[in-house]
Amino acid sequence: MRSVSRSRRTRALEALALLVLLGGSLSTIPVLDRILLVLLSPARVALDLAGPGLATLGAQDPPDVVLRRREGELALDLAERMSRAAQPQELTLPLGVRAVEAEVLARPTDRPDALQVLLADPRGLQRGSAVVFGDVFLGSLTRIPSARASGRAGHLGEVRLLTSRNARVSGLVGGEKEVSPRLVVGGIQSAARQDHWYLAVHNPQDEGLTRGMVLLDDPDPLLSVANGWQLGRVALEPDPVRGGQRVAGLEPLVDHEAGLARVLVLSRSTEPAVALVPSAAGEWVSVRRGMLLADGQRVGFPLLAGSLSGLRSGAAVADGQRFVGRVIRAAPLNAMVRRIEDPGCSVNVLAVREGDLEARPFVLGRIVSLGLDDEGRRAFAWPGERAWTGNQNEEVQLWTLAGEAGVPGGLLLGQAALPSGDGPHVLTVTVPGVELESPPASAALPGRLRVFINWEASQ
Structure with a gap:
């Protein structure tokens, strides 16, 4: 009986040793x-x-x-x-609008046009809230933390960038012009230059007058808090059909792929936002x-x-x-x-x-x-x-x-x-x-x- 017990103990020790080695x-x-x-x-x-x-x-x-x-x-x-x-440089926040700082954690592997972010203060934020960096409009908040989430999970959000295929916002040409042509911006348009791209322009009101900087001007209540933020600068390329130049898209003002570390989420609130803790990520x-x-x-x-x-x-x-x-x-x-x-x-x-x-x-x-x-x-x-x-x-x-x-x-x-x-x-x-x-x-x-x-x- 004692030898059987010893044999079992030996086999158990050998099994545990094998697990440790593996x-x-x-x-x-x-x-x-x-x-x-x-x-x-x-x-x-x-x-x-x-x-x-x-x-x-x-x-x-x-x-x-x-x-x-x-x-x-x-x-x-x-x-x-x-x-x-990440704060506005030349612009100022409208009255009654607060900016919630968010640190970019990663990009979901299956969604390159999305950012996983850590929100400093998710209170009052909604899906669709405008996201900016400096004076540049980036996209919208598509995920907010669950009310039941706690710890860091209670601060996780996700941003859809304007480069996404399904993203669309309204804009107008800025500058001192009697008429500011309107246009729709969203998605990516390939450029004549190799390894280059533009933000895609859709349905420009007057292509001949669509020149210079384009600003956000969207009627959506959640996005309109960022009206006046920059979308991009009009890029022109030769028109092989009609001659002259055509609007190829908007030159992006930030590095969407690798240049975003902190962003701001704008929302209507008079309550100041809590500052982002550097070690929270x-x-x-x-x-x-x-x-x-x-x-x-x-x-x-x-x-x-x-x-x-x-x-x-x-x-x-x-x-x-x-x-x-x-x-x-x-x-x-x-x-x-x-x-x-x-x-x-x-x-x-x-x-x-x-x-x-x-x-x-x-x-x-x-x-x-x-x-x-x-x-x-x-x-x-x-x-x-x-x-x-x-x-x-x-x-x-x-x-x-x-x-x-x-x-x-x-x-x-x-x-x-x-x-x-x-x-x-x-x-x-x-x-x-x-x-x-x-x-x-x-x-x-x-x-x-x-x-x-x-x-x-x-x-």
């Missing part, structure tokens, strides 16, 4: 995830409670502590700049790093935590305030990170002149890693569709731009000299006090890194 693999097994979640929940709670102490155990101040502190201050300053950039967890790995020019490393700790594919990984890379796979007990130096890795960024506190950040959009150059510097391909208007090769700081699932704004990529003129360009990026080597796997990283946990945007 859980430690970098392949995600959904059924195993649920089993391990039940078995290891008590241990996970204990580790979470002990996490802050473990993260600081044996830690020492790095030699560049002053520089690191400065980077943290700059990140907070950047958040304030982005908040100011997610939280950071401290995770221990495994050994650095490299396969030719492709580079990454494992993390000694996985989906049971909240890690998800796409999550940003940072060393302090510095962007390191993104999680590409998350098993229950560990995860794999792809470093930003890995060729093909991409991220949305903006540029800031350090010390110029009044200048608006310049949105570069998506840049794609080309790996390290011969001197160990990060190289990125930048399409440069919106040309840099500052000085040639002016030194700027590059920071991540919110709006992509798992990647918050305000993570530092490094310093770069921006070339002026139309792209494409190659940017060389350096990190103060950091010397990278080729292959990048030999670059030093601390034993613990931060991983961004954003449940709503990753589910």
Whole structure:
């Protein structure tokens, strides 16, 4: 009887060991995830409670502590700049209208013309409310939080951009004209230039007079609070049939694809809106790093935590305030990170002149890693569709731009000299006090890194 009992215990221990070994693999097994979640929940709670102490155990101040502190201050300053950039610049809010700030979390994978947003104050908002950025009209709110939702779920909303195929608003040509022709705007119209597009124009009242800036002028009560906000500038192309020029569409005034981090939702209310809390979009967890790995020019490393700790594919990984890379796979007990130096890795960024506190950040959009150059510097391909208007090769700081699932704004990529003129360009990026080597796997990283946990945007 005793041998039978021992045999059963042995088999049970072997089965548990097999589960742990499988859980430690970098392949995600959904059924195993649920089993391990039940078995290891008590241990996970204990580790979470002990996490802050473990993260600081044996830690020492790095030699560049002053520089690191400065980077943290700059990140907070950047958040304030982005908040100011979302506010009307030349326009003023009408009386009885309030602006609710919203942070862009992600784009739903099956709806590229939609934005998932975190609303600072959803009270009083309705489906169809106008959404703007600065002086530019963007679209309308199509999803509001459920009245029963709590926590961050009680602040989640969704925006339909004017680029959507079904979006339509009324506008008129602005400027000092005796007659302001009316037109309908919505959707996308391809342009004669390759890889370029316009906001589509429908039924212009007088195409010959449709020139210059077009402003929103819509009778919808929810949209009319944004009447006077800009829709775009009329773009002209040669008319192959009638000769002369025809209205090809409206030149967009913002980067709809990668340039929206914070937006405003307008609604009629005399009650002031609650300010957006910068940390509301997610939280950071401290995770221990495994050994650095490299396969030719492709580079990454494992993390000694996985989906049971909240890690998800796409999550940003940072060393302090510095962007390191993104999680590409998350098993229950560990995860794999792809470093930003890995060729093909991409991220949305903006540029800031350090010390110029009044200048608006310049949105570069998506840049794609080309790996390290011969001197160990990060190289990125930048399409440069919106040309840099500052000085040639002016030194700027590059920071991540919110709006992509798992990647918050305000993570530092490094310093770069921006070339002026139309792209494409190659940017060389350096990190103060950091010397990278080729292959990048030999670059030093601390034993613990931060991983961004954003449940709503990753589910």
